[in-house]
Amino acid sequence: MREVSLDLQASDGFGTVVIGIPQDSPIEVDARLESVVEGVLVSGTIAGEAVGECARCLDEVVYDIDASFSELFFYPERAKVAQEEAEEDAEIVVLEDDQIDLEPLLRDSVVFALPFQPLCSPDCPGLCSECGVRLADEEGHAHEARGPMWSSLQSLFNETKES
Ligand SMILES: [Zn+2]
Numbered sequence: 001m002r003e004v005s006l007d008l009q010a011s012d013g014f015g016t017v018v019i020g021i022p023q024d025s026p027i028e029v030d031a032r033l034e035s036v037v038e039g040v041l042v043s044g045t046i047a048g049e050a051v052g053e054c055a056r057c058l059d060e061v062v063y064d065i066d067a068s069f070s071e072l073f074f075y076p077e078r079a080k081v082a083q084e085e086a087e088e089d090a091e092i093v094v095l096e097d098d099q100i101d102l103e104p105l106l107r108d109s110v111v112f113a114l115p116f117q118p119l120c121s122p123d124c125p126g127l128c129s130e131c132g133v134r135l136a137d138e139e140g141h142a143h144e145a146r147g148p149m150w151s152s153l154q155s156l157f158n159e160t161k162e163s
């Protein structure tokens, strides 16, 4: 068994379209490599800071990631049997030239740990549907009921449509 601590930089794509760890941002990985009969069992944690947009008000959201991962990397000579025994759509991972490629594993665990709909706060009221102002910044924000100016525009619009 061996333990490793790695200070890495995120490559492109550590996240989803709405939130993710920016490229070249630091990620900390603590991993444990264990020799088992079929190969090497890799488990550990990954920590980093994801940045995204609030799904309601589009403000910046910073999200601390503390995700865990675990994967068995099979010895090539064990892979065939393992694949046959695995469920049909399960993909097994194989050691290549005694190398462990952690990146896909780390990437998946980060994506899995991220919120599907990031929010700046759980009760973010979002944006005003009429003027687009961020409601959390303006307490009691409201609009006057639509006045005469609006209704004359509205009737003008209807006339145009009829003609
Ligand atoms: Zn928000």
Ligand SMILES: [Zn+2]
Pocket: 128, 129, 130, 131, 132, 133, 141, 142, 143
């Ligand atoms: Zn408004």
